[in-house]
Amino acid sequence: MFESAELGHKIDKATFEAEVPILREALLQAQYELIARAKFPVVILVGGVDGAGKSETVNLLNEWMDPRHIQTHGLGEPSPEELQRPLMWRFWRVLPPKGKIGILFGSWYTKPIVDKVLGKSKGAELDQHMEEVVRFEKMLTDEGALILKFWMHLSKKQQLKRLKALEANSATKWRVTPEDWERFELYDKFRKASERALRHTSTAEAPWLVVEGNDHRYRSLTVGKSILQAVRAFLDDATPPRRNLAPPLVPAIDNLHILKTLDLSQALSKKSYEAQLEKYQGRLNMLTREAGFKNISVMAVFEGNDAAGKGGAIRRVTGALDARRYQIIPIAAPTEEERAQPYLWRFWRHVPAHGRFVIFDRSWYGRVLVERVEGYCSEYDWMRAYSEIVDFEEQLSRNKAVVVKFWLSISPDEQLKRFKEREQIAFKQFKLTEEDWRNREKWGAYEAAVCDMVERTSTRYAPWTLVEANDKYFARIKVLKTLCKRIEQALG
């Protein structure tokens, strides 16, 4: 992996000075085209050995290009806000939007590699992390991002020489800290772990470029030219947007599916409902006040047929909670800022801190429901969403978020009845749109989408709860009960 970055690459001064002005102009030109077209973001990762010129390279890129459209992020220790969320949250926060260049100095590679080097994690854990990284980067490239990963390398001998040289010069002495020397002692371990990480994550979409860092001219030109070529290639690509094929999903050929197994006739009397409502709201309220609740969070997802009673169910949940503790996120069309980011970005931004309760009224499942059925995205895009969502929810639950997902199911007849009721009541008319009637005509297609969704995204840590919702009382109690049970399990 690192062999060719230990050959002693060098560029002489004359060549460098002749090439730089041409490179800079071409880089600027490419950058302005990138901004003007705003078709894709450029994510540049800079990692590698200390002293191999990481920060010098980043500073140089800011000098060569227009720094106003480069976002550089030095990601050191996570902040308290970041520590309360999944590891990846802080990286989602700083992803560049379309048209911009983001340079991440310290990335999703740093912690897994350092943990391995310091013996805090095993090789298998590193591999597992890297697998997740591959999936994450694949998602980014599927969303159109250009990812460039530079690994600045120095041989052990070169690093020693460099640290000593820095120390010898009074102007650069401050840059060598005791930690640098401690890390130098770990060179071999670091090299081994890095190689393992890089090997697993050098993919066709996002390959690593290992750059020998000893000669600043070689290093700078290599990085600059790599960026130029990649951005140009992406800008000049005249082929129509990639439409990867996904093998079509075949519905169960005997036409038996999970929604058919629901007994929608289940109902509760008003009296029984009221008694149980009080009971489970009380229990839910007490659960959110337990000491342990400070260390977990709840993300409750409400999906369901139109008019299935999501709003009513949500109100029975919030009725049990203190308004300062929860937040409801109604999912509507994405905003401009959200459209300039990968699909899941607008949900990541609402990931709660511990001790908080977030309710999603519709959710990231829109991709595999309405967007699939209405053809708002390609088949490939919604097919990949299943695994992206499963990854997302796994990260959440690993960070102690209780992810509870409800599908509220009603029969076509019941829906018709409710639509007609809504037409009659003044303040409910707002809730009924043309779109609701149109969706109704695609009942079968939605049903198939729901079945696939449940099958592909119901996991041990984030299972779907199907809620028989023809009877509102029954549905609300089932929702409350399920929430209580899941939170109780999490509190242990």
Added chain:
Amino acid sequence: MFESAELGHKIDKATFEAEVPILREALLQAQYELIARAKFPVVILVGGVDGAGKSETVNLLNEWMDPRHIQTHGLGEPSPEELQRPLMWRFWRVLPPKGKIGILFGSWYTKPIVDKVLGKSKGAELDQHMEEVVRFEKMLTDEGALILKFWMHLSKKQQLKRLKALEANSATKWRVTPEDWERFELYDKFRKASERALRHTSTAEAPWLVVEGNDHRYRSLTVGKSILQAVRAFLDDATPPRRNLAPPLVPAIDNLHILKTLDLSQALSKKSYEAQLEKYQGRLNMLTREAGFKNISVMAVFEGNDAAGKGGAIRRVTGALDARRYQIIPIAAPTEEERAQPYLWRFWRHVPAHGRFVIFDRSWYGRVLVERVEGYCSEYDWMRAYSEIVDFEEQLSRNKAVVVKFWLSISPDEQLKRFKEREQIAFKQFKLTEEDWRNREKWGAYEAAVCDMVERTSTRYAPWTLVEANDKYFARIKVLKTLCKRIEQALG
């Protein structure tokens, strides 16, 4: 102030139960209209005496209306991220966008009142704070917001009774903490400070409504009806948007103005430039590495004529900095999310933490420059911007942000020369637009706007630096020198 909230207001159960369904339906109707039209945000503040039903009221509002479109924020102790910014930053973060209702439980009143009660501040400081609050709320209402401020009150006797009653009941006992009793001891002081604060801040645009909190039916109906009436009044207001008049600004009648006093012929030789560039870049670099820099931040604002060399000057500044330490915010048209908020919101979101350096390429001064000259906002709107900006910058500098503002000034002839150069150079063509040519025709109007801006917003803590920029070398060095001087002063 509190007399009429100690009269023992009460509503009987029958009246309450008859009125609530009607009120709820009307509230919901109003809320849906608010959402559909998205013309203004509703900011509801809930403050007052402990035990007067603050949280019960907030929960009830969430129950009565559609909680999916209410954002409730319990603002307790500030987070580490918040502590690094001006006091108001955390409130700007949670302002509801147009069409939404935001309930703030704990607000910009809390800390000033509590500090006074605990003897941490003097009465004069409280008054000064309240003056700032009045200006802040005026800005919000000028931006179209509906502000509703509820103060839940209990007499001392009632509070004592209530705390005792809560303690006596095993289900509510947990709600009474030792701090509650400590605070009860301070009742008189709290009452006095609150009255002082409320008196100063009960304005026509945002009056306080003091509500007797003892009877939950009276309290709930009062708050509910007040909200309904206010939202309805704002929704039904058929008068055209208010166009407050501002007295016209008269330019100096002898036609002498500050830009004319600049000696644009000042220049530096290339040699002298290069020597000074190295010197001041080095000094700037060292300043950002001083230990004390961790406790301040820098906000550098670059404004100037088109083609005055803002980009080049910015690059000479960033050339001295580590890319991980700074961020450049190029100000373009506001995004959808930004348009749903008050004007300054999109700048508040970029206020840096301590130890950071943020450069604004154009800034909040757009309001009193391009928006004024092009008529993008009313005269009243840009007139009020002067004082809003002065307040903004005062808050920043009080929080140890060094606010450095540059106006880069060139002559019309020099601009023409540069425009023509840009037409010739391929990668500079991106920088020249039709708009630049149009702006040029309004040279006089822009000049007047610049003079007013400098006169009205150059303050002791955030002075303008006018930069003679016909010679780029001279301009860049003046920028670097000024930055060094201001940061040195701040580091003391």
